[in-house]
Amino acid sequence: MLYISIFLTVTLFVFGLLSLTTKKNAVVQERLNYFLLSEQKAKDENPQTQEKQQSFYNRIIKPIFLDIKKHSNKRISGEKEEKLDLKLQKAGNPFGMTPVDFRLLQTACLFILPSIFGGYAFLLNVSAGICIIFVLFGFLSGLFLPNHYLKMKTKTRSxxxxxxxxxxxxxxxxxxxxxxxxxxxxxxxxxxxxxxxxxxxxxxxxxxxxxxxxxxxxxxxxxxxxxxxxxxxxxxxxxxxxxxxxxxxxxxxxxxxxxxxxKQRAEETAMKAPIKMLFPLILFIFPSLFIVLLGPAILQIIETFKNS
Structure with a gap:
């Protein structure tokens, strides 16, 4: 019994020493982590570091776009903004656009599309008159395409x-x-x-x-x-x-x-189906049938005339 008591005493003493050492090491490691994380956090909160970590879009393009948007918002009257906002709501607010965003999109299309069509005409090496027609077509496309897109979205949504x-x-x-x-x-x-x-x-x-x-x-x-x-x-x-x-x-x-x-709309659609099928029949199916049915007879007639 005496030996067991001595063994337990020594074991508990050694375990206490090891626990105390481990606790000291944990406290030291915790303090080191605290200071290291504080230093890293201070670096991350530094404005210069945050600016370097941001993308080119967030640093350059986005502030310019917000500035242009702010100036454009002042130029749109309240009545025009309400009408345009109603059009966007009817179309389901595509891409989350506001009236100012849509105005900027229209302006961008008026500049970008004529440039694209003019560049394409230049690559084709056409005359100056044809190049002007291309640019004019690009300008008209930029003028009507955004509104046409809204009308299509409104129609689909309806x-x-x-x-x-x-x-x-x-x-x-x-x-x-x-x-x-x-x-x-x-x-x-x-x-x-x-x-x-x-x-x-x-x-x-x-x-x-x-x-x-x-x-x-x-x-x-x-x-x-x-x-x-x-x-x-x-x-x-x-x-x-x-x-x-x-x-x-x-x-x-x-x-x-x-x-x-x-039920009436379904019947109306069914009545329109034969008329809509008429054009593919005339343009694609009837010519193929004529070739298959009349082709051999025409070839035979041609051979007969050649022999005679």
């Missing part, structure tokens, strides 16, 4: 919203019939689906939360979407809210009308 509208209207009708309020029904639909119209309803809810009235928020959807059916739907909701008519009844009538209109 088609997508029109395609999504019947299903969303059915979900809204079912939610209201289940006992939810109009705002709660929109929230439920927004949480279940995605798309252009869902984004607009989500924006409508956010505008209501920040203090806008329901009429103002829904009118914003009507202004941002170039779809007659959706505009009529928003107008019916606003009219029903104003007159105190039951929203479920209005939505049920609107749902039936929208389904009928979608």
């Amino acid at each position: 088609k997508m919203a029109l395609r999504e509208f019947p299903d969303i209207l059915d979900l809204l009708t079912v939610s209201l019939e289940a006992g939810l309020g109009f705002d709660a029904a929109i929230t439920k639909v927004v949480s279940k689906k995605e798309g252009v119209l869902i984004y607009e309803f989500q924006r409508c809810l956010e505008e209501i939360r920040i203090g806008k009235t329901r009429r103002e928020a829904l009118s914003g959807i009507r202004d941002r979407l170039d779809v007659d059916v959706i505009r009529a739907f928003i107008s019916s909701i606003l009219q029903a809210e104003k007159l105190g008519i039951g929203m479920v009844r209005v939505l049920r009538v609107q749902s039936n009308e929208v389904r009928e209109q979608r």
